[in-house]
Amino acid sequence: MSRLDAVTQYDNALKAGKKYYSNALSKGEDPYPEVLDEKINLANVSPVNIGLVDIPIDRIVGTYTGGRKNAFAGNYMPLMDPKSEFGQKWINLCNYQMNEGIADPILCYEYLGKFYVQEGNKRVSVLKSLGATDITGTVYRLIPQKSDDPDIKLYFEFLDFYKLSKLYTVSFTQPGSYQKLQAAIGLEPDQVWPEDVRRSFNSRMMSFTTAYDQLNTEKLPLTAGDALLAYLKVHPYSELQEQTDDEIKRSLDKIWPDIRLLAKGEPISVSTEPEEKGKSLLNIILGTPRLDIAFIYDFDPQKYVWAAAHYQGQKYLEEKLGSNSSISIKSYLCEGNVDEVMTNAVRKGANVLFVPTPTLIDNSRRIAAENKDIAVFNCALSMPYAGVRSYYCRIYEAKFIAGAIAGAMADKDRIGYIANYPIMGSTSAINAFALGAQITNPRAKISLKWTCVPGDPILALRSEGINVFSNRDTDAANELLPWGSGIYIELPGGTYRPLAAPRWNWGIYYEKTVQSLLNSGIAAIRDQNNAVNDWWGMSTGVVDMILDKDLPEGLKRLSDYLKNGIIRGTIDPFLTPIKDQKGMEVCDGEHPLSMEELMQMNWLCENIEGTIPQFDELLPQSRSLVRLLGLYRETIPPEVEEAVK
Numbered sequence: 001m002s003r004l005d006a007v008t009q010y011d012n013a014l015k016a017g018k019k020y021y022s023n024a025l026s027k028g029e030d031p032y033p034e035v036l037d038e039k040i041n042l043a044n045v046s047p048v049n050i051g052l053v054d055i056p057i058d059r060i061v062g063t064y065t066g067g068r069k070n071a072f073a074g075n076y077m078p079l080m081d082p083k084s085e086f087g088q089k090w091i092n093l094c095n096y097q098m099n100e101g102i103a104d105p106i107l108c109y110e111y112l113g114k115f116y117v118q119e120g121n122k123r124v125s126v127l128k129s130l131g132a133t134d135i136t137g138t139v140y141r142l143i144p145q146k147s148d149d150p151d152i153k154l155y156f157e158f159l160d161f162y163k164l165s166k167l168y169t170v171s172f173t174q175p176g177s178y179q180k181l182q183a184a185i186g187l188e189p190d191q192v193w194p195e196d197v198r199r200s201f202n203s204r205m206m207s208f209t210t211a212y213d214q215l216n217t218e219k220l221p222l223t224a225g226d227a228l229l230a231y232l233k234v235h236p237y238s239e240l241q242e243q244t245d246d247e248i249k250r251s252l253d254k255i256w257p258d259i260r261l262l263a264k265g266e267p268i269s270v271s272t273e274p275e276e277k278g279k280s281l282l283n284i285i286l287g288t289p290r291l292d293i294a295f296i297y298d299f300d301p302q303k304y305v306w307a308a309a310h311y312q313g314q315k316y317l318e319e320k321l322g323s324n325s326s327i328s329i330k331s332y333l334c335e336g337n338v339d340e341v342m343t344n345a346v347r348k349g350a351n352v353l354f355v356p357t358p359t360l361i362d363n364s365r366r367i368a369a370e371n372k373d374i375a376v377f378n379c380a381l382s383m384p385y386a387g388v389r390s391y392y393c394r395i396y397e398a399k400f401i402a403g404a405i406a407g408a409m410a411d412k413d414r415i416g417y418i419a420n421y422p423i424m425g426s427t428s429a430i431n432a433f434a435l436g437a438q439i440t441n442p443r444a445k446i447s448l449k450w451t452c453v454p455g456d457p458i459l460a461l462r463s464e465g466i467n468v469f470s471n472r473d474t475d476a477a478n479e480l481l482p483w484g485s486g487i488y489i490e491l492p493g494g495t496y497r498p499l500a501a502p503r504w505n506w507g508i509y510y511e512k513t514v515q516s517l518l519n520s521g522i523a524a525i526r527d528q529n530n531a532v533n534d535w536w537g538m539s540t541g542v543v544d545m546i547l548d549k550d551l552p553e554g555l556k557r558l559s560d561y562l563k564n565g566i567i568r569g570t571i572d573p574f575l576t577p578i579k580d581q582k583g584m585e586v587c588d589g590e591h592p593l594s595m596e597e598l599m600q601m602n603w604l605c606e607n608i609e610g611t612i613p614q615f616d617e618l619l620p621q622s623r624s625l626v627r628l629l630g631l632y633r634e635t636i637p638p639e640v641e642e643a644v645k
Helices: 003-026 066-071 085-099 121-129 150-165 177-184 195-215 224-234 237-242 245-254 256-263 281-286 305-321 338-347 358-370 396-409 426-440 457-463 506-520 553-568 595-599 620-629
Strands: 047-056 060-063 106-111 114-119 134-142 268-271 291-297 327-333 352-355 375-378 388-393 414-419 445-450 468-471 486-491 495-504 531-536 543-547 577-579 585-588
Touching (some): 003 085, 003 121, 047 106, 060 121, 085 121, 121 134, 150 177, 195 237, 195 245, 224 237, 224 245, 224 358, 245 256, 245 358, 291 338, 291 506, 327 338, 338 352, 338 358, 352 506, 358 375, 358 388, 358 620, 396 414, 396 426, 396 468, 396 495, 396 543, 414 457, 426 445, 445 457, 506 531, 543 553
Parallel strands (some): 060 114, 106 134, 268 531, 291 327, 291 352, 414 445, 414 468
Antiparallel strands (some): 106 114, 468 486, 577 585
16 A cells, blocks of 8 residues: 555545534534543542453544544544644554554553543544554553442443453443343353353444444434344344344344334333224225234143133134134144244234234244234233234223222131232232222231242131132132132132132234224234334223122122223222322322333232232242243343243
């Protein structure tokens, strides 16, 4: 390379510097690199020499002191005349880099993950102008005092991560992300990164960052690391390792609506009623669209209660719409690879997938990302993903009525409640039950037990002398509990009689959803830009109550009164003054709770005895679901673990 090439390179870099400078001034921003000693009092921090580091060049943001900052724009491109002493040195250095290569490391300081150069500013400028991605430097780290500042707390998480990985190539904006990355690539929480893993990750991260920067024309306030974690939920790290750069970009583009939602804080649009629109003009012109519906089960409906309930819903749908020549309905059991089963269903023509199992959400996201013209529904609550519509029932409405019946039937002031898992929507059901019990027994105390922790909850309630309790949802019927779920009263001899039970009518959900698809088409139902959760209640018929024929007539009338009030909207279980277990007012009785507050409720009413179990208290087989849908899922420390059905 000739010196003329270096002169041309300087001219191009100078243009880029002046452009940045001008744009920054027009926005009222500082046009120069940051200066560390203007940001912090350097006398209050002690430098720690961490040796030679491969520094990502885009993490170099400024100078250690202000002596050289006016020579560069904020993008580290030069601002001085090419004939100046600075310009000539820059050109000579560039010429040397083109012919020999710069080997001397720079000297810089790192503070909160950003780098500030003390020696080697021109080397940084030259290499950056030539498109280098990193530069070797001797680094002194300035460690701040610990505090509750979110940036400081996140930085200390990075320090723990750096001890294991020795990497600066990935950064995050959300707490817990470094631990999640450690788990996502298959390493134990405290495992040091092997050198081959480190090299491989750096290569993949470089490719991913390039794809992210090319697609991020909206300038979303996320790092490439933030986007990577979202990506790895759909495409596991083992798959990322095998993908070409083009494949990474195409796959990332397919889930970009999820990346956009992540930047917005993952807002969820909750649909509380089915769409009752008539046929769209387009559908009238083109005729009724053909729907090939596939139900995807990963549990055998003949053996598992949850799958059986949805299979009954499928059969209900077949009876209601089976004669419609524009609809076909099939079911698939995932006895092997779930992704292969879903792909096979789509290959056979399925354009609507109902996936009743919450833990198949990532599989649902993958098939939806690969097929933009199909509608995918996953039975889960509070799922912040575009492209997959999630659905569940407002079962707390029925639990409110169940609590009122239990309060009236208990011959003591203590009632049992057996809950499944501390997941989204479960706490609103528990609290609604407790509030219902207060209607018929103001002195009622609810003894809360969980099946997801060690111990037999029924035996525990018996030992407390409790003779009326609400059993866990969707439990199978047996000799002791002939309805499975529902409210029971203990009879002489240690047997139990069912009193009432909430009921899920999944068939009605499927029927109304398919009708909406027929009316509006798949494109109208599948929202590419928002996460939509269907959370329907009694007014839709999806939630109901069944009552024992021998239940006292007065309680039957009370149940009907409460049910009709909920359906009409004149009764809201939570529109009343409520205090939690700490005596704090959580509802004022005047303002209804939002759907989000009801989904994510993490407190218990003051008349409840018991707690919400923490993650480390759960049985191993319960952790997979709680990690996915748990009330505190964002704070669960990542682990390398086998998913347990």
